[in-house]
Amino acid sequence: MRETNTRDRKRRPYLESVLSRLPNCVMIVDRNLRTINCSVAGLNILGISSVAELPQGAPESFIASSHRSIFQEAMLRAFDADADKDVSPIEVQLELPDGRLMMAQCNLAPLANPKGEIDTILISFQDISALNAAENKLDQANSILKSILTTIPDAMVVIDEEGVISSFSATAEKMFGYEQRDVIGQKVEILMPEPYKTAHDGYMKRYFQTGEKRIIGIGRTVVACKKDDTTFPIQLEVGEAKIGDERYFTGFIIDLTEKKQREAELQSLQADLAHASRLSAVGTLASSLAHEINQPLTAIANYLSAARDMMDGDLAANREFFREALQESVSESLRAGTIVRRLREFVSRGEINRRVLSIAQVVEDATVLGMIGAQERGVEFSIDIAPDTNHVFVDRVQIQQVMVNLMRNAIEAMTDSASKKLHIAVTSIDDEHVEIAISDTGSGIDPELGDHIFDPFASTKGDGMGLGLSICRTIIEAHGGTIHAEPNPEGGTIFRITLEKTGQEQEDGE
Amino acid sequence: MGNERLVYVVDDDDSVRRSAAFMLRHAGFKVEQVESGVAFLKLAKGAERGCVLLDVRMPDMDGLQVQQQMIKDGIDMPVVILTGHGDVEIAVQAMRAGAINFLEKPYEKEALIAAMEEAFKRLENSDLKEMAASEAKVRLACLTGREQDVLDGLMAGYPNKTIAYDLGISPRTVEIYRANMMEKLRVRSLAEALRIGFAAEGLEGDTGPN
Numbered sequence: 001m002r003e004t005n006t007r008d009r010k011r012r013p014y015l016e017s018v019l020s021r022l023p024n025c026v027m028i029v030d031r032n033l034r035t036i037n038c039s040v041a042g043l044n045i046l047g048i049s050s051v052a053e054l055p056q057g058a059p060e061s062f063i064a065s066s067h068r069s070i071f072q073e074a075m076l077r078a079f080d081a082d083a084d085k086d087v088s089p090i091e092v093q094l095e096l097p098d099g100r101l102m103m104a105q106c107n108l109a110p111l112a113n114p115k116g117e118i119d120t121i122l123i124s125f126q127d128i129s130a131l132n133a134a135e136n137k138l139d140q141a142n143s144i145l146k147s148i149l150t151t152i153p154d155a156m157v158v159i160d161e162e163g164v165i166s167s168f169s170a171t172a173e174k175m176f177g178y179e180q181r182d183v184i185g186q187k188v189e190i191l192m193p194e195p196y197k198t199a200h201d202g203y204m205k206r207y208f209q210t211g212e213k214r215i216i217g218i219g220r221t222v223v224a225c226k227k228d229d230t231t232f233p234i235q236l237e238v239g240e241a242k243i244g245d246e247r248y249f250t251g252f253i254i255d256l257t258e259k260k261q262r263e264a265e266l267q268s269l270q271a272d273l274a275h276a277s278r279l280s281a282v283g284t285l286a287s288s289l290a291h292e293i294n295q296p297l298t299a300i301a302n303y304l305s306a307a308r309d310m311m312d313g314d315l316a317a318n319r320e321f322f323r324e325a326l327q328e329s330v331s332e333s334l335r336a337g338t339i340v341r342r343l344r345e346f347v348s349r350g351e352i353n354r355r356v357l358s359i360a361q362v363v364e365d366a367t368v369l370g371m372i373g374a375q376e377r378g379v380e381f382s383i384d385i386a387p388d389t390n391h392v393f394v395d396r397v398q399i400q401q402v403m404v405n406l407m408r409n410a411i412e413a414m415t416d417s418a419s420k421k422l423h424i425a426v427t428s429i430d431d432e433h434v435e436i437a438i439s440d441t442g443s444g445i446d447p448e449l450g451d452h453i454f455d456p457f458a459s460t461k462g463d464g465m466g467l468g469l470s471i472c473r474t475i476i477e478a479h480g481g482t483i484h485a486e487p488n489p490e491g492g493t494i495f496r497i498t499l500e501k502t503g504q505e506q507e508d509g510e
Numbered sequence: 511m512g513n514e515r516l517v518y519v520v521d522d523d524d525s526v527r528r529s530a531a532f533m534l535r536h537a538g539f540k541v542e543q544v545e546s547g548v549a550f551l552k553l554a555k556g557a558e559r560g561c562v563l564l565d566v567r568m569p570d571m572d573g574l575q576v577q578q579q580m581i582k583d584g585i586d587m588p589v590v591i592l593t594g595h596g597d598v599e600i601a602v603q604a605m606r607a608g609a610i611n612f613l614e615k616p617y618e619k620e621a622l623i624a625a626m627e628e629a630f631k632r633l634e635n636s637d638l639k640e641m642a643a644s645e646a647k648v649r650l651a652c653l654t655g656r657e658q659d660v661l662d663g664l665m666a667g668y669p670n671k672t673i674a675y676d677l678g679i680s681p682r683t684v685e686i687y688r689a690n691m692m693e694k695l696r697v698r699s700l701a702e703a704l705r706i707g708f709a710a711e712g713l714e715g716d717t718g719p720n
Binding site (some may be wrong): 290293294295296297298299300301302303305306308309310318321324325328331332481 | 523525526528529530532533536566592594615616617619662675
């Protein structure tokens with residue numbers, strides 16, 4: 001350092017002092033790419049004590065051979081450039097004398113002599129290995145995020161504290177009809193219909209103020225709005241993340257349109273099923289219904305014929321009886337009308353299609369419909385199908401209707417029960433018969449009613465038509481089976497249905 | 511009022527029972543309403559004799575069972591049976607068990623009154639009792655083979671359609687035979703025809719072979 005000092009002291013005394021204090025490695029290189037001077041920090045990094053100790057050809061000699069051309073080009077540009085113009089920085093790999101590798105960013109500053117000619121370049125080397133590693137991680141994190149955003153099946157939308165969208169997954173694009181670039185930077189409210197749209201800022205503000213989580217980590221079903229303004233039901237789960245001081249909210253969105261549709265379809269299927277069984281029961285119910293209507297008609301005929309014959313006598317004396325006869329006739333007509341209204345549910349008779357079916361399959365299928373919504377009502381469901389139960393020759397829909405009917409009754413009967421257990425057991429009772437037992441732990445059936453619960457219009461429920469169980473019996477008996485109810489030793493009721501077994505060889509498809 | 515004619519109206523259905531009582535009362539009968547067959551059997555022993563208007567469809571004990579029990583308990587009161595529409599088989603069983611007549615609901619007042627009049631004739635003149643088997647046989651003698659077949663079918667409680675099927679003839683033809691048979695027997699109702707038929711079988715009281 002002393003030798004060089006003597007040479008350059010006159011020319012750049014100021015620079016000299018700067019170089020001795022700079023924390024970075026800074027070198028001054030002449031047109032021949034020879035190092036004229038170097039900062040103390042630079043010497044330390046290189047592991048030498050003076051410029052004189054620099055290896056031959058420095059700085060080029062300690063730049064990795066693969067990066068030398070970049071360095072040379074940058075130097076050429078720097079010497080060509082105007083003295084006051086910065087040359088864009090380059091990144092090169094250094095191979096230090098002790099064998100260490102270091103990524104360095106080089107800033108090149110051309111220095112002009114008093115004549116205005118560029119004769120030297122000031123190069124600062126900054127170690128960016130650590131920086132690069134961090135950047136790599138960030139890049140990696142970004143690419144992971146990107147791949148998550150493009151691949152997760154749920155739509156994902158990230159917003160900041162202001163409700164501004166910062167990420168929008170590919171599925172979200174498809175779901176909402178917006179492109180990512182349409183929505184990034186927009187308020188998340190554009191994805192919401194009213195009244196959520198207006199209320200959302202308030203929701204966020206309330207959360208920041210109270211910390212009360214109404215959706216974060218909970219998830220709920222809400223309505224979202226597509227680009228074309230159509231609305232659709234979604235399941236929204238929101239997670240919160242803190243990055244530094246900033247909070248981000250990530251919304252995971254599942255489109256419920258299909259699920260709702262499926263639910264609706266299932267419901268209409270259920271309605272069809274119930275309807276079909278009502279229709280098919282009409283024929284067998286006809287005599288019961290005729291009887292029900294005959295009763296009031298008989299009463300009306302009694303009253304009116306009595307009234308008619310009173311007219312031949314002393315009408316004035318019989319005035320009160322006459323009024324009574326007419327009043328009663330009116331009441332009885334209305335009673336008949338009520339029955340006819342009930343009958344209207346049974347307009348025509350459905351087709352019965354009996355096939356050889358696996359009892360297990362029929363029962364299991366029925367439980368799908370029968371158990372809808374039961375779990376939500378806290379009903380514990382178990383099913384036990386003995387392997388030797390084989391096949392039955394039945395109308396699938398009708399047997400299922402019976403099952404569904406009994407299961408719905410059971411679930412309803414357990415509404416107020418502490419224990420809600422619905423169990424279905426399918427067992428062979430002998431070589432010819434199979435039994436389906438449906439037991440509940442509900443309110444039970446008044447033992448006085450006995451088998452009358454199967455009579456038409458014998459409803460024990462406030463809103464019932466009183467036809468469900470009679471239809472069940474109609475169906476089961478039409479299948480040559482039996483149905484009866486008995487108290488469940490655990491409390492509640494057990495309905496037992498027996499059906500005749502059929503050989504599997506009669507199988508006709510399905 | 512010992513000479514008033516007493517009718518026990520036995521029906522579980524309030525409106526039918528009350529309306530029938532109303533009508534019979536205004537037709538000059540004394541009426542006692544009974545809500546079930548069981549209750550009737552309980553009160554009938556030792557009660558004032560009368561005629562019974564008995565509904566078939568009742569819980570616990572139906573009209574036919576009540577009739578059987580009356581015979582066992584020695585309750586000798588003429589019975590008119592009320593059936594639902596189309597309950598022919600039940601009506602036949604009731605007739606076989608000695609019912610005076612049966613009426614399908616709803617019925618005309620005149621038909622009910624006629625049936626009750628007939629029942630009271632029986633009640634007031636116990637000697638009449640059942641028609642003698644010999645007399646019944648004489649009256650049936652004038653029937654042709656087919657007419658007798660149709661009557662047998664009716665006595666078995668079969669509807670016209672079934673009788674037609676069994677005899678291999680059309681239901682329409684059965685109707686013609688049936689009308690001829692009733693004309694020859696000089697009866698106006700199926701119940702009367704059945705009564706002659708059952709009398710000829712010499713069966714009294716029990717349901718007999720079915």
